[in-house]
Amino acid sequence: MTKQEIEKNVELIREISGCDPYKCMRCGKCSGSCPSFNEMDIKPHQFASYIINGNVEELVSSKSLWKCLSCFACIERCPRNVEPGKLIDAARQLVERERGGDHLQAEDIPELLNEDVPQQLLVSAYRRYRR
Amino acid sequence: MKYSYYPGCTLKNKAQDLDRYARLSAAALGFELEEIPEWQCCGGVYPLGTDEIATKLSSVRALNHAKEQGQDLITLCTACHHVLKRVNDDMKNNEDISTRANNYMQLDEPYKGETSVKHFLEVLRDEIGFDELKSKVVKPLEGKKIGAYYGCLVLRPGKILEFDDPENPKIMEDFIRALGGEPVIYPYRNECCGAYTSLKDGGISQERTKLIFDSSSGFGADMLITACPLCMYNLNKSEADSKVPVYYFTELLAEALGVKEGE
Numbered sequence A: 001m002t003k004q005e006i007e008k009n010v011e012l013i014r015e016i017s018g019c020d021p022y023k024c025m026r027c028g029k030c031s032g033s034c035p036s037f038n039e040m041d042i043k044p045h046q047f048a049s050y051i052i053n054g055n056v057e058e059l060v061s062s063k064s065l066w067k068c069l070s071c072f073a074c075i076e077r078c079p080r081n082v083e084p085g086k087l088i089d090a091a092r093q094l095v096e097r098e099r100g101g102d103h104l105q106a107e108d109i110p111e112l113l114n115e116d117v118p119q120q121l122l123v124s125a126y127r128r129y130r131r
Numbered sequence B: 001m002k003y004s005y006y007p008g009c010t011l012k013n014k015a016q017d018l019d020r021y022a023r024l025s026a027a028a029l030g031f032e033l034e035e036i037p038e039w040q041c042c043g044g045v046y047p048l049g050t051d052e053i054a055t056k057l058s059s060v061r062a063l064n065h066a067k068e069q070g071q072d073l074i075t076l077c078t079a080c081h082h083v084l085k086r087v088n089d090d091m092k093n094n095e096d097i098s099t100r101a102n103n104y105m106q107l108d109e110p111y112k113g114e115t116s117v118k119h120f121l122e123v124l125r126d127e128i129g130f131d132e133l134k135s136k137v138v139k140p141l142e143g144k145k146i147g148a149y150y151g152c153l154v155l156r157p158g159k160i161l162e163f164d165d166p167e168n169p170k171i172m173e174d175f176i177r178a179l180g181g182e183p184v185i186y187p188y189r190n191e192c193c194g195a196y197t198s199l200k201d202g203g204i205s206q207e208r209t210k211l212i213f214d215s216s217s218g219f220g221a222d223m224l225i226t227a228c229p230l231c232m233y234n235l236n237k238s239e240a241d242s243k244v245p246v247y248y249f250t251e252l253l254a255e256a257l258g259v260k261e262g263e
């Protein structure tokens, strides 16, 4: 990414999420609450600093994008209203809004099915993994 | 009393028990669920992006229909509940989203979040009352130790959902008490079960559901109850040794009210 592209993406993440990463005080409460902490390479308390420091390329290629459960624990508990779960969702959307950025293809679904899969699981995954 | 009712796609399919037992119980308690005609799927997850409008419109349609009927809107699936309550909050308090959604909708009168969205459990607590519910119980769940599994979506974010204290909820425990059962309070009752990641990769939900079962069984629960079809799925797929049976809360309700075998 060029410097300009990085700046544009930082701006986009702030716009889409509606969150202010500069308010983060790195208290770690979000990471302490996160059920996917062990699975993530970049941890919730680091999301804000990756954005502030312009490390967007690392953030959007992070596997954390696909490990966040949107459980809203960090959003409930962040004392500074940074709401890191929204920041990571916005980063995920940067990826998904690009051509070929989807994390789930319609063709893949038949082999992921079993007879118990609730409709809710399909639509939720479809909504979170692609745009 | 009549309510507009938004069942959602899962309750018409894999989670028919959640719906059926709710309707039987509502009839026994003297209120009616009037299904919204031609409702559309809410999408299962709330679109978090501030610029996502189209994905919120199916919820706005349902909310506006309830407004036109002059009824409160009831949901059972915690995911539908989450989405409808949050979109309603946007329509009431987020001018940008509200204006843009109304521009799409072209209603005679713009929708501004007038409808009150209630979870079935909130109706039991706030309108019927748990004391009244208790008096209607004919088959109390005596001797049953029941763990409430709340999951995430019905509780958080607490400021918007306003369902119960998101860190120390008690509505489902009070519900269990009203039915004559013994609630088991355990730490993981409001921790995520793995949510939608189980479609592509069951690893996280296996880990999460093991924690949930170890925790609830450790505190003595013989069974869990839930209001979420996805929690039900993830919990049922768990390979934990500490696994206990999981029921929809409406099934126990119908049983206690003596209407389970009806219809």
Ligand code: SF4
Binding pocket: A023, A024, A025, A026, A027, A028, A029, A030, A031, A044, A045, A048, A077, A078, A079, A080, A081, A082, A083, A084
């Ligand atoms: S909880 Fe909020 S303030 Fe604390 S580290 Fe996480 S994002 Fe930053």
Ligand code: SF4
Binding pocket: A030, A033, A034, A035, A036, A037, A044, A067, A068, A069, A070, A071, A072, A073, A074, A075, A084, A085, A088
């Ligand atoms: S919303 Fe995502 S980042 Fe936040 S605690 Fe839940 S899984 Fe972790």
Ligand code: SF4
Binding pocket: A119, A120, A123, A124, B007, B008, B009, B010, B011, B040, B041, B042, B043, B044, B045, B077, B079, B080, B081
């Ligand atoms: S939450 Fe679910 S079940 Fe409910 S309508 Fe929406 S997607 Fe379908």
Ligand code: SF4
Binding pocket: A071, B078, B150, B151, B152, B153, B154, B191, B192, B193, B194, B195, B196, B228, B230, B231
């Ligand atoms: S599936 Fe479970 S964890 Fe998920 S939303 Fe239902 S409540 Fe949350």
